[in-house]
Amino acid sequence: MxxxxxxxxxxxxxxxxxxxxxxxxxxxxxxxxxxxxxxxxxxxxxxxxxxxxxxxxxxxxxxxxxxxxxxxxxxxxxxxxxxxxxxxxxxxxxxxxxxxxxxxxxxxxxxxxxxxxxxxxxxxxxxxxxxxxxxxxxxxxxxxxxxxxxxxxxxxxxxxxxxxxxxxxxxxxxxxxxxxxxDADKFELGNYVASDGIEYNYAYYVPEVESNVLVVWLHGMGEGGVEDTDPYLTSLANKVTSLISDDFQNTIGNAHVLVPQSPTYWMDNDGKQTNFEGGSIVADGTSYYTESLAELIDKYKEDNNIDKVVLTGCSNGGYMTMVLAMTYPEKYDAVVPICEAVADDTITDEQIASLVDLPMYFIYAETDPTVVPEKHEIPTIERLKEAGAKNLNVATTESVVDLSGNYKDEDGEPFEYNGHWSWIYFFNNESVENTTGLTPWNFIKENVK
CATH class of the missing domain: 2.60.40.2180 (Immunoglobulin-like)
Incomplete structure (x- = not known):
C-alpha cells in the first residue's frame, strides 16, 4: 500500500x-x-x-x-x-x-x-x-x-x-x-531549460576567489512559482544572502552559491499541483523536479569546474534535499536538510542504505508545528544510525528564538519565531551539533576540503 x-x-x-x-x-x-x-x-x-x-x-x-x-x-x-x-x-x-x-x-x-x-x-x-x-x-x-x-x-x-x-x-x-x-544584488540571475522541458529561473553567486565548491540552496514552499516573483525574492524571503557574506565565504573557504526557483513547489509530484489540497500537500516522497533539478546542478557544475557540491534547504527545500540525496547519493559531497519534510514512512530501507556514506547534518526544532519531528527527522535519523551512517550530525533546539540579542518581545525576552523556522540557525551559523558542538558552516568546510 x-x-x-x-x-x-x-x-x-x-x-x-x-x-x-x-x-x-x-x-x-x-x-x-x-x-x-x-x-x-x-x-x-x-x-x-x-x-x-x-x-x-x-x-x-x-x-x-x-x-x-x-x-x-x-x-x-x-x-x-x-x-x-x-x-x-x-x-x-x-x-x-x-x-x-x-x-x-x-x-x-x-x-x-x-x-x-x-x-x-x-x-x-x-x-x-x-x-x-x-x-x-x-x-x-x-x-x-x-x-x-x-x-x-x-x-x-x-x-x-x-x-x-x-x-x-x-x-x-x-x-x-x-x-x-x-542585499541580494550580488547574485546574478540565470535561466535553464532542462532536457525534459522544465524551465528554471535561478540566482547564482560566483566568489571573488576562484573556487571548486558549490553550495545549492533549495527554498521553502513560499518562494516557488513564476508569477509576481523572481529568484531575488527567493534570496531575500529567507536570509539566503548570508551565504554570500564574508563570514560564510571565509568560513568555508569560498564557494559558488546556486539558488534554483521551483516553478511550483518542490513537493509537487506531477508539476500540476494536484497534490495541493485545502492548504495541505499530499506528498509521497517523490518530486516532479528531481531529474531536471539534478540536471541544472550538473550543468552549473560542468560550466564552472566544480568538484564539490553541498545541498541544503529548508522545509519544502529540505524535502528536495533529501529526495536528491536519496536518488543521486554519489553526486553530492554533503547535505544539510533543515526541518526536512519527507515523512519517514515514505522512505524505503534501500533509500536509507544509500545514504550511509553521505555526510549529513540535520537541523530541526523540537516544537516544529508544521513538520512534526516525530514523523520525519527523528525516526529517519534513528534508521540511519542503525544502518551505520558514517558521518551523521544532528543539531536540535527546543524552539527557535533570536540569539543575536537584537530582537526582544514585550517582556524583554528573546524574540521567539515559529518553531518551524530552524533555518534561522543555519543562516546565522548558530546550530550546534548535539554531541560534538560542530556548527553547520564548519561541517560544510570539513566536507569540501
Missing amino acids: KKFFIFALTSALALSLFGCSSEQTPTEETDSSAVKGTYSVNIGGYDWGAEVNKVTLTLDSPIGNIDKDTFVVSETKMATDFSQAPEFPIEEVTNEKTVLDAYLVDEDGNKVSEDSKYVVIELDPNPTDGSIFVFSLHTMLNAYSDVHYLDISLSETADVKVNGSDKLEAIEIETAYTSKTT
Missing part, C-alpha cells in the same frame, strides 16, 4: 512572511514653500524576511542640521490578516518605522558635514513589522505586491536649516520610490 504524508502548512508558519514591494501610491496635495524630493530604498534580508533598511533622499535644495530625530517615517504595504480565518484577506497596513540615524551625504553616498541635497535615513528592521513580501494562505506563496511606499516627513522637533540659515518648515517627498537596491 502506498504511503502518503499530509504536509499541513499552518497559519503560524506565515506570521512574518507578509508584505509587498511595488510603487502604487496615493495622490497628495503639495506645499509650494516646502523642499521637495524623491527617495530610493535598500532592502535587506533578515531572519524573518526582507525589510527596507536604508532610504536615500534626493532634494531640490540643500539642507543642514539633521540627526536621527529629524524625520518621521511610516511604511505602507500589503499584509495577510491571519486573524480573519478562513478568508485570510490581504489588506493594506501602515507601520511607523524607527529611525536609527540620518546624515548628509554627497551624490556618491559619502558622508559630508556641509549642507547637501542628499540625505540617508537608516531604519531599524524589526520582526514584528514583518517582511515586505505578501504571503497568501490560499496559494502558500510569497509575491511582490502592487502597494509599497514610505511616507517621510519632518518631526515636530526638527530644526532643519535651508539656504544656510532659514528654518525648513516642511518637506514633500514623492511617495513612490524611484529605485531600489537589495
Whole structure:
C-alpha cells in the first residue's frame, strides 16, 4: 500500500512572511514653500524576511542640521490578516518605522558635514513589522505586491536649516520610490531549460576567489512559482544572502552559491499541483523536479569546474534535499536538510542504505508545528544510525528564538519565531551539533576540503 504524508502548512508558519514591494501610491496635495524630493530604498534580508533598511533622499535644495530625530517615517504595504480565518484577506497596513540615524551625504553616498541635497535615513528592521513580501494562505506563496511606499516627513522637533540659515518648515517627498537596491544584488540571475522541458529561473553567486565548491540552496514552499516573483525574492524571503557574506565565504573557504526557483513547489509530484489540497500537500516522497533539478546542478557544475557540491534547504527545500540525496547519493559531497519534510514512512530501507556514506547534518526544532519531528527527522535519523551512517550530525533546539540579542518581545525576552523556522540557525551559523558542538558552516568546510 502506498504511503502518503499530509504536509499541513499552518497559519503560524506565515506570521512574518507578509508584505509587498511595488510603487502604487496615493495622490497628495503639495506645499509650494516646502523642499521637495524623491527617495530610493535598500532592502535587506533578515531572519524573518526582507525589510527596507536604508532610504536615500534626493532634494531640490540643500539642507543642514539633521540627526536621527529629524524625520518621521511610516511604511505602507500589503499584509495577510491571519486573524480573519478562513478568508485570510490581504489588506493594506501602515507601520511607523524607527529611525536609527540620518546624515548628509554627497551624490556618491559619502558622508559630508556641509549642507547637501542628499540625505540617508537608516531604519531599524524589526520582526514584528514583518517582511515586505505578501504571503497568501490560499496559494502558500510569497509575491511582490502592487502597494509599497514610505511616507517621510519632518518631526515636530526638527530644526532643519535651508539656504544656510532659514528654518525648513516642511518637506514633500514623492511617495513612490524611484529605485531600489537589495542585499541580494550580488547574485546574478540565470535561466535553464532542462532536457525534459522544465524551465528554471535561478540566482547564482560566483566568489571573488576562484573556487571548486558549490553550495545549492533549495527554498521553502513560499518562494516557488513564476508569477509576481523572481529568484531575488527567493534570496531575500529567507536570509539566503548570508551565504554570500564574508563570514560564510571565509568560513568555508569560498564557494559558488546556486539558488534554483521551483516553478511550483518542490513537493509537487506531477508539476500540476494536484497534490495541493485545502492548504495541505499530499506528498509521497517523490518530486516532479528531481531529474531536471539534478540536471541544472550538473550543468552549473560542468560550466564552472566544480568538484564539490553541498545541498541544503529548508522545509519544502529540505524535502528536495533529501529526495536528491536519496536518488543521486554519489553526486553530492554533503547535505544539510533543515526541518526536512519527507515523512519517514515514505522512505524505503534501500533509500536509507544509500545514504550511509553521505555526510549529513540535520537541523530541526523540537516544537516544529508544521513538520512534526516525530514523523520525519527523528525516526529517519534513528534508521540511519542503525544502518551505520558514517558521518551523521544532528543539531536540535527546543524552539527557535533570536540569539543575536537584537530582537526582544514585550517582556524583554528573546524574540521567539515559529518553531518551524530552524533555518534561522543555519543562516546565522548558530546550530550546534548535539554531541560534538560542530556548527553547520564548519561541517560544510570539513566536507569540501
